[in-house]
Amino acid sequence: MKSAVAAFLRSYLASKKIHWDETLVIDIPKQKSFGDFSVNLALLLSKKVGQNPRTLAEEIKAYILNQDKKGIFEKVEVAGPGFINITLSVKKLQETVLEILKKDKKYGHSNLGNKTRILLEFVSANPTGPLHVGHGRWAVIGDDIARLLSAVGYKVHKEFYINDAGRQVEMLKESVHAILEGRDIPAGGYKGVYVKEIADLLSSKQDPKKLKARAIKHILTQQKHTLAALGVKFNFWFSEKSLHHKKTIQKTAKELVDKGVTYAKEGALWFRSTDFGDDKDRVLVRGSGEPTYFLGDITYHLNKYKRGYPHLIDVWGTDHHGYVKRLKSSMVALGYPEGSLEIIIGQLVSLYRRGEQVRMSKRTGEMITLKEVIEEIGVDATRYYFAMNDVHTHLDFDLEKAKEKSMENPVYYLQYAHARLSSILREAKKRGSKIKSKKDIFILDGADDRDLMKMLLDYPDELAVAASLRQPHRLLNFAKDLATYFHSYYHKNRVISDDKTLSSARLVLVSATRIVIRNILDLLGISAPDKM
RNA sequence: GUCCCUGUAGCUCAGACGGAUAGAGCAACAGAUUUCUAAUCUGUAGGCCACAGGUUCGAAUCCUGUCAGGGACGCCA
Known part of the structure; x- marks a missing residue:
């Protein structure tokens, strides 16, 4: 509007x-x-x-x-x-209600994006251990952003970058290997219980050459399961190793050299990122001849553009923020427009239980995994909690509060509104009260009716803003407000009554409200129950 | 030391693009149910928007500085 x-x-x-x-x-x-x-x-x-x-x-x-x-x-x-x-005018609002019934699941969608292709990369955890709560936040935020952008007309693909080439996975292999041979896990190795599990699992398969690949595959499979349980599905799983394999990394280095943005110093090849506003220059190829992770990442992002995506979005944790400038610089150096690589930096998550912080330590192996959180509090509350705040703020995630069925946990408030709306429609059917004609909506012009209809009318705008700012939490806030309007309306106005026309009109409004709340919950991957 | 994020009610947080009297939930207090779900609703109370300057018709919002909390500053990934 x-x-x-x-x-x-x-x-x-x-x-x-x-x-x-x-x-x-x-x-x-x-x-x-x-x-x-x-x-x-x-x-x-x-x-x-x-x-x-x-x-x-x-x-x-x-x-x-x-x-x-x-x-x-x-x-x-x-x-x-x-x-x-x-x-x-009330007429405009009433017409909007009819529009909602007509568009149903499509109400709120638009074509702002004009089918522009976007590649959205998120989570991209190292395949060296189970996903933790921090990954959970990126998973939900990334997935929600993808859903929002799709709803407003972008062609979005979701990708998980598998860091299966570097030192980290090498350490994983060493750790598993050590356990299999009864040695101590080497310094810097992985000590969690899951490493032991992998060792047990692989003990019968003797071929040591395949040990690393098998360990990675095992962890990756678990990560995929956890993400799937959250309702997060990726279009692509992109292996870092595949880049090394094809020697494309050397080609990237050459491209940068040809652009004249590099120089050699102390046996290494450097990228002059200070020319693009970075605070120091960065090494692309080490003195040993080995490419850095950075060069691999440049290659990877180049690859994304070359696959036909004019716009890229990465979702990273704040611990990588120092990396933003150099990567963006490299893309500009290679001729891609500034702004076509968008990096969303999110703040970290602290886990609490009854107000006490739960410390996470990889060293001692003491940690709560994302999988455990989902099992404990459920998918709906998990998705809600991770999406409810702006990603720029630190998130304090209290497991007990997330389990509570109170306003400390607003996911139930929303779902309750949907259940209540469903219940009214169910009850109306049972009592033989029905919508005679959708046009009965034109008799509803009270202040309460107006307020509720106005909220419904605002939904497409709210969705568009949330999508363009990449802020799913705005949509949750809107949904909460809409639910409040409805709950209040419910208490003041009886839907099913002896007045057949009035009942019919209100049933039309109830149907439209239910559609909007359901659409929002669907969009954010939260279930919309008919009964609670 | 440099860089990034945050600082709004007792607690958890909304307030994009500067706007008209700064909002919600929780907690506190007082009410509402013979009637479609009380996991709900209605009301009261609660604020120097961290602090100090600046920009302008107008600042929680923009700029500068200070303080506090978190994070990052490798030829690691």
Whole structure:
């Protein structure tokens, strides 16, 4: 709906031949008396045009009212220093309810993305141990972002990069090998119980050459299971080793050399990343002739572009933030547009139980795995908890609270709203109360009806914003608000009554509300129960 | 020392693009159920938006500095 309002403003600007590059800000005011949408264009324009903002606002108001042939707006008012407050007509809101029933599962979707292909890489944990809670956050956030972007018209593919080539997996092999031969695990090796399990599993298979591959495969399989249990499915699993295999890494080094952004020093090949704003230059090929992880990663990202994705998104933990600049620099150096590689840095997760922090230590092997968390609190609460906060904030994840069925755990609040909506429809059927005609919605014009309908109308805008900012938590907040509006409506208005037309009208509204809540839960991979 | 994130009610957090009286849940207190699910609703109370400057018609939001918490600064991955 915001874009419809924006269209009126653009048309106004065009009619006055005013050039306006900045985005048009259309707000949903906090205060209800200010209407459904608020526009500050007159305030911004007054500087440029040199006119009193209120006079300008009056002019815009007159223009909008004159152009509104379909009766979308009920009221357009000039207020305060020069805001234009817009109130939608009830008719527009009622029509939106019908639109929801018609579009059903597709309601809220749009084509903002214009089918642009995006490769979204996330989790990409080392295949050296089970996934932990931190990975859980990236898994849920990454998956949600993919779902949001798909819903607004991008063609998104999800990828997991398997670091199966470096020193880490070598250490894994050494560790397993040591156990099999009854030796102590070497310094820097992996000591968790899972290493012992792998050793037990592989003890009968004697071929030591295949030990590493088998250990990796085993861990990877478990990681895949855990992610699948969370409802996270990747389109591609990309092996780092496959890059080394094909010698493409050397080709990348040559490309960089050809671009003139490298130099040799102390036997190593360096990338002059300081030319691109990095704080120091970075080694691409070591003195030993071995490529660095960095060069491998450049190759990998190059590979992504070459597979036909003009836009790349990576989701990383904050412990990798120092790496952002150099990777982006390398892509710019190779001629890819700035901004076409987007890296989302998320803060880490601390695990709590009843307010006490649960320490995670790989060294002692004492840790709670993601799998255990999912088993303990369930998929819905896990997905909700990991998605409920902005990824830029540290997340304190309290296992006990996540299990509670209270408002400390809002996932139930949302699901309860859906169950209640379902229950009303079920009960109506049982009592023979039904929707006579969808057009009965046109008799609903009370303040409560209006408020609820307005929330439903806002959903597509909220989804679009959440997707473009890559912030799934915004959608959860919206869903919570919508649920509040509905719960409140429910207490004030009886849906099923002797008044057949009124019942019919309210059943239409209930159906539409249920569709929107269900769509949001579906989108975020949380189940929408009919009964609780 | 340099860089990144965070600092909003007692607690957990929303407040994209600067806007009109800063919001929600939990906890506290007071209420609501013969009626479609009380895992719900209604109300009261609770704030120097870390601190200090600056930018402007207007700042929780932008800029600078300070303080506090977390993280990163390898020819590791």
